[in-house]
Amino acid sequence: MLVSSPNASRPSTVVTLAIALLAPTPAIALGGEDLYGQAEKNVISASASQSRIKVTQTSGPTGGKQGTLSATDVNWEPPPCWYEPVFTPEQLKNFSENDGNGDVALRQSWIGSKLWTDHFKDEKDAANYFGTPSTVKGYKNFNLGKDGYFWRGFSPNVREVDDTSLCSRLMFWQDAGEIPDDPNAPTPETLADYAYNKVKVPETEVELKPAAKSTVNLPTWVWLDKGTFKEVKVRAELPNTGLWAETTAKPIALHLEPGTEDAETFPASGDCQINDDGSIGTPYTKGNADKTPPCGIRYLRATNGTPYQLSASVTWQGSDGTGGDLPDGTFETTQDMNVQEIQSINR
Known part of the structure; x- marks a missing residue:
C-alpha cells in the first residue's frame, strides 16, 4: 500500500x-525513544549511537x-546502518561554537573546533584531513540561510558494522524535503x-x-x-x-x-x-x-x-x-x- x-x-x-x-x-510514547525531541529542546548531540527515529505505541x-x-x-x-538528519544550520553552528564533539558520522570521532571552522564554516575540502584522492567539498558558514539538514550515519550496533565503508560518509547536507540518493538512505522498510x-x-x-x-x-x-x-x-x-x-x-x-x-x-x-x-x-x-x-x-x-x-x-x-x-x-x-x-x- x-x-x-x-x-x-x-x-x-x-x-x-x-x-x-x-x-x-492515542499514541503512547515508549520510554527513552523520543530522541529527536532532544534537538528540539536545544539538547544538542551528534552521537551516532542514538537514532532520531521516534517510536510510539498507538494501540x-x-x-x-x-x-x-x-x-x-x-x-x-535489521539493516546494519542508515543515514539520518541530525542538524539544521543553526544547530550545527551552535554545536560548533559550544565546543561540540561526538560521533558526527560512523567511525569518525572529532574533538576540537578545527573540523567546524575549516570544513563546515570556511569551505575547506574534507580531503585536507583524510588525504583521499576524491574531495568532499566544504560548506560556507554552516549553510546558514538554507533550508535543509546535515545528515550523518547511524547504526543500532556500531561495533557490529563490519564494513567500515557502510554509512561512513562525513556529515553531509541535504535540502529540505529530499532523501539522499544513497544506497543506505532510510526507507519505510528501514x-x-x-x-x-x-x-x-x-x-x-x-x-x-x-x-x-x-x-x-x-x-x-x-x-x-x-x-x-x-x-x-x-x-x-x-x-x-x-x-x-x-x-x-x-x-x-x-x-x-x-x-x-x-x-x-x-x-x-x-x-x-x-x-x-x-x-x-x-x-x-x-x-x-x-x-x-x-x-x-x-x-x-x-x-x-x-x-x-x-x-x-x-x-x-x-x-x-x-x-x-x-x-x-x-x-x-x-x-x-x-x-x-x-x-x-x-x-
Missing part, C-alpha cells in the same frame, strides 16, 4: 506486521509485565525493521484447569481468552523526512512445554492454534474431566517438592505490506506446575 508523502521526494510505504489494520487510538496493552519479541528466523537481521525490535508484548500466563496443581493421568486444560492478547501496533517515524511505518504484532499461536519428559501435550506438537474469535484453546467446563482438551497437558508423574516449569510461548505474526517479510516473533514465560498423585484403596 502506498501513500503520498508531502515532505519526501518519494512515496512512503505503510508497513504492517499483520494483515488487519486497527482503528487509530495494544501497555500495563503489566511486557517483553520484546525474539525472531523465529535466526538468519533475519523504519519497520527498527520498530520491530521495539514492539513490547504482554507476558504469557495461560489459564489452567486444574489451576496450579494437576493430577497424574488427568488432563489439564489450557486456554487464553480472546481479550487476553490483542494486537500491538507501533509507529516509527523519522522527523523531517516524511518517512514513517506502522508495525502491528498479532498473536497467532501458543506453544506448550510441560517442563518434564513425563508428560504429553494436546495436540502432540504442543502447538495450540488461535481460534476464529481470537481465543486459544477451550475453557474447562464441568463434566470435561475425562475428555481430551484441544489445548492441554497430561502429566504422567507427580512432582516431589519441586514444581515443573510449564513454559508457554506465544507466536506473533510478522509480515509486511510491501512484498517483503518480517519474521514471526515469540515471547516465552514460565509458571510453576505442581502435580499430585491420588491414591485409592480397593476393599
Whole structure:
C-alpha cells in the first residue's frame, strides 16, 4: 500500500506486521525513544549511537509485565546502518561554537573546533584531513540561510558494522524535503525493521484447569481468552523526512512445554492454534474431566517438592505490506506446575 508523502521526494510505504489494520487510538510514547525531541529542546548531540527515529505505541496493552519479541528466523537481521538528519544550520553552528564533539558520522570521532571552522564554516575540502584522492567539498558558514539538514550515519550496533565503508560518509547536507540518493538512505522498510525490535508484548500466563496443581493421568486444560492478547501496533517515524511505518504484532499461536519428559501435550506438537474469535484453546467446563482438551497437558508423574516449569510461548505474526517479510516473533514465560498423585484403596 502506498501513500503520498508531502515532505519526501518519494512515496512512503505503510508497513504492517499483520494483515488487519486497527482503528487509530492515542499514541503512547515508549520510554527513552523520543530522541529527536532532544534537538528540539536545544539538547544538542551528534552521537551516532542514538537514532532520531521516534517510536510510539498507538494501540495494544501497555500495563503489566511486557517483553520484546525474539525472531523465529535466526538468519533475519535489521539493516546494519542508515543515514539520518541530525542538524539544521543553526544547530550545527551552535554545536560548533559550544565546543561540540561526538560521533558526527560512523567511525569518525572529532574533538576540537578545527573540523567546524575549516570544513563546515570556511569551505575547506574534507580531503585536507583524510588525504583521499576524491574531495568532499566544504560548506560556507554552516549553510546558514538554507533550508535543509546535515545528515550523518547511524547504526543500532556500531561495533557490529563490519564494513567500515557502510554509512561512513562525513556529515553531509541535504535540502529540505529530499532523501539522499544513497544506497543506505532510510526507507519505510528501514523504519519497520527498527520498530520491530521495539514492539513490547504482554507476558504469557495461560489459564489452567486444574489451576496450579494437576493430577497424574488427568488432563489439564489450557486456554487464553480472546481479550487476553490483542494486537500491538507501533509507529516509527523519522522527523523531517516524511518517512514513517506502522508495525502491528498479532498473536497467532501458543506453544506448550510441560517442563518434564513425563508428560504429553494436546495436540502432540504442543502447538495450540488461535481460534476464529481470537481465543486459544477451550475453557474447562464441568463434566470435561475425562475428555481430551484441544489445548492441554497430561502429566504422567507427580512432582516431589519441586514444581515443573510449564513454559508457554506465544507466536506473533510478522509480515509486511510491501512484498517483503518480517519474521514471526515469540515471547516465552514460565509458571510453576505442581502435580499430585491420588491414591485409592480397593476393599
